[in-house]
Amino acid sequence: MPFIPTTLEEASQRCWDELDIIFVSGDAYIDHPAFGIALLARWLEAHGFRVGIITQPDWRSKEPFMALGRPRLFFGVSAGAMDSMVAHYTPARKLRHDDAYTPGNRHGARPNRATMIYTSRLKEAYKDVPVVIGGIEASLRRFAHYDFWENKVRRSILFDAKADLLIYGMGEQAILEVAERRAAGASMTETHDVRGTAFIGTAPAKGTYQEIPSYEDISASKTHFAEAFRLAYHEQNPWSGKTLIQQHGNRTLVCNPPSLPLSQTEMDQLYALPFEKAPHPAYQEPIVAWEQIKTSITSHRGCFGGCAFCAITMHQGKSIQSRSQASILAEIAALSRKSWFRGSISDIGGPTANMYGLSCGNPEAMKICRRESCIFPGICKNLLTSDKKATALLQAARKQPGVKHIAVSSGVRYDLMERQPGYFSELVSHHTGGLLKVAPEHLLEHITDLMRKPGTQSFERFLARFDSESARLGKRQSIVPYLISGHPGCTLKDMLELALILKRMGMRVEQVQDFTPTPGTISTCMFYSGIDPMSGKTVYVATTDREKGLQKALLLWHLPAERSKVLEALRELGREGEAPKLLGGAVRPAGAETIRRTKPHRTTKSGKQTDR
Template sequence: MVKDTAVPTGNKKFNLEKTDKEKDKNPDRERSARKTGFFVPKKVETGKEIKFGTRASRKPGRTEPKASAGEGKTSESRPETKTGKKERKQKKTYSSSLPASKFLPMSPEEVKARGWKELDIILITGDAYVDHSSFGTAIIGRVLEDAGFRVGIIAQPRWDSPEDFRKLGKPRLFFSVSAGNTDSMVSNLTAGLKPRDKDAYSPDGKTGLRPNRAVIIYSNRIKEAFPDTPIVLGGIEASLRRFAHYDYLSDKVRQSILADAPADLVVYGMGELQIVEIAKRLQAEEDIREIRDIPGTAWKMEVKAWKELKEQGKKTAEDAAEFFREYIEIPSFSEVSQDKATFANAFRTYFLELNPVTGKGVVQPHPKTVIVQNRPMRPLTEAELDHVYELPFTGENHPFYPEPIPALEMVKFSLTTHRGCFGGCAFCAITQHQGRMIASRSIESVLREAKKLTEKPDFKGIINGVGGPTANMYAMSCKSWEKKGACLDKACLYPRICPSLDTSHKKLLELLHNLRNLPGVKHAFTGYGVRYDLALEDEEYLEELCAHHISGQLRVAPEHFSKRVTDAMSKPGKEVYERFSGKFAVLNKKCGKNQYIVNYLMSGHPGCTLEDMIEMAEYVRDHGGYTEQVQDFTPTPMTVSTCMYYTGLDPFTGKAVYVAKGKKEKAMQRALMHYRSPANYELVYEALEKAGRLDLVGNAHNCLIRRKNKFY
């Protein structure tokens, strides 16, 4: 983990200033220039450090302008059949055991009850408001509150008019907009682009409470209601759509979300440092259009200013030279949307700059604007991460909702121990969002949170999840991270575990031991998220896991058993999985436990053919482990796999990659994993016939399906 001596352990503050050691390493990066049309990101001076718990001074409030004539109608309407106005009014009852005053305000009455005349910042989210540290909006809201700002939340607003966006009035500083914990397309649609029948982040799992492309639509409604109020975008949807990207729903390359939405900034990655700095700068009456130097943000430059800057660069003007030392240009939207090889090249370039230590800014011209991404923000220090997760979260959904929020039920009694993942799975966006370097909480902080869980009246003594994106990367690090960040020329775990990586589970074992011995805790389970290739590096951890921290079954994600596909995924092959499952069986026998593995598998991933899926079906047939836990690959923005899906190329090697795009072939691939289901018989038969494998049809012991007859 990267240490920052500017934030001593125990000091509850954020500090954007680099250490003297870091300054010496990159002197060019520390220069700054502020010229017409652009700013070069610089270190934030001591007076700009971000501190928790410091009440911000406030300027006299402004009155809200009246809505102009003609506002309020749009073609983007919410289905009245599912969430009409009458139904919404009937649902506004308070049934939570906690009073609304314990939460960030969601209504004018709650704002008034706090003695506030106005809010500084309003957060818009596509999720229901759950005040739990697993929900991004709750974290951002509590961090801003802790920094001294008056924060309110508008959750799942109606988007057919700007009225819901006016209900808390005009914020003094800005609106922050997020689609929620997931991309709205993923929340609303299956891999087959059919509407989902459940939304885990909505009350009672109801669907239809958020639009597709929620960030863009919410921003448009805000702009209608309050044309002059700054808009800052954040969350996974905005973060991963900050450049031109392949959009699965429209099956084309779309512009950066900043080019489509009437917003001023995008906060990408984990946004605590950025959002507090933006708030403090606006509090100091800076113009949002001049806040262009914060790492971990993206902003817009006028096309004319960009052309002038490039001309200055050709003339080796000092100011332009300074900019081009800090930024690199990638192919424009027009270029990447017309040529797939160019798209892959642009993806590779900005992917390799996702390093908070050595990364540069990235510029991508668009037809009507130029998108400028500043270098990534550093990870939080241990002290900062401790402070974030110990803010006064209630751990409950707001009492506005009489129904449960399914996503909360899954994580209510879980503990987040760290952020980041160096696994590098091609289909996963965590690397691009949280980064490859692990930022961990202290053991003491996690135990304090666990103790609070034991004091909840509905806690039954079971902590059902301990970990982060990957459960067993807690406190792991690499000796190169502090000096140069995660390596650009190699992966940490693929094709084999890097010897420079510290894979010791010692600190995690200490944490787990303390958790299970905490008064009031019967069990602290880690039933999912275990990276099994890492677990094999530490037999003591694996034995402790089997003996104390699994509730009957352990969910792991080999994803596939064909080498060609696991190579495309940057995942370990079946040999590693077999070593793990064998060791798991031996240790369970030693512990006297009857526990088993549940596999998560994937169909339709780039590189996967019908022959590969048949190989996987045969492997499952021969080794057991038939499972319903099969996911069809869904292209989501900014992952390596999505780049391969769209371009048919590996962006790092330029080699062609097979892609199953037709609905029929994707359906056949998925059906092969459920070959026992009578409903899939025709698809499985067709797949076997197409692959020339009708030898797997019949009554022999090795056949996947029987030959159809009148008795079938």
């Protein structure tokens, strides 16, 4: 199927003299279901709409935004697959010089706060055409929120972008319903009851909504900030969540309940859409994001892990929405027919690989459930944890003609995997490629509790199982632990303890993710307010660049470049005497081997923040 038109010429080749919906995206157009704009464009196209895409327009004037003319129904705007501020700045707020979603990996193809800027240019060009905003940036900034880059509370993005409607979450159902209603003659106001949307308007009838503290209140009080976050978070159950309202001065933000999860049939329909599985041919240079995902397969969406630093609950939701095995195998078969496919699949997974096919076993409880996680602090008695579907999927995928190797590079929850011996065995036997990435993030219980992650004991049990299974198989395999420094609750002393624990375990970490307070997470709420919003307890927060730098250095004790910071941290803690224990005199020379295998087969490298 031809690519979605990106020029009037491409539209006229389809005999279209007008488009119904035009997307404006901060990313290049890659026609693959891993990219939101492509997915939504193909979805709308399959429902009979004429769709076009304007990618990475020059935002300094309105003309590039008029390249496809005036759409009949509305413009759809997305900053891209990442929040534009996350895409442009490091956790230390330094400008990045690359961009995986732009041809040639070049920085600067989209503006900061792209959703706002694009909407503004579109309104200059076509004042009377509705603009619907969506994607990660709009979704996670739908309420008044803390912005790390300005270090202040900002209004809902709807007020700053001056858009007509915001679609949050994955968006297929909401955008289709809005398009169908608009096509039937509805005004934008008449779309204000669509699930998964937010708008500025009138609150619904009393008693049907939950009001959260206003923008002014949460700007003035961190206690109110944490309260607003908690109230909003607990209304994310798609079956029982209430409409949320939040005053901004004398105007009202109204956020409808989330869209219902997609059924397996709907998931299969989405992934069967006629994607070209390639970047648009106009691009002359490689796109890093495409190279990274071109042989990966999405098996499901959603995550019930509830990790505090992850925004999945506020975006994709807690329910696992899985594709059928047949749908996934059909995608693998199509992949294996590509001329460039060499037999290796880089991933079969989703936000958390071992949640494929899982669900809550008590539909009544699920519809009113307000737990943040189905597996923390313990595994809920209602959760069905059988690994049969996930195991069968991997076994069937390996047998597909043309497939030589399949990696599972999505993260796994090892606490859940204690109930999944079959999947664990498949993983260790066939899918690690010698390195298994896991994300303990930290190992001290009072911090993993704040992160809503399992603690040291669970990690150690997992390591023991991994070692023994690898030994049984006669394989030399390694664990790659992902760790976060500077997470709320973590002091310099805690980081030293973690470094000493890792050293005792024989683990070295090559990279550490410095915690970044991105919009929409429990951890970001803690970072800004100093309060765990769910317990109301005060939380220590490392906010200075110096302390964050020292925390990170402690985990990188073995790197010569970090040695002076490690010594500085030890001095600050009054524990200089422990320098030999940590540094052990064995400072690795620059350029030396970065992966070290330890007894019996465990190696460590590591890590960046993942979404688990």
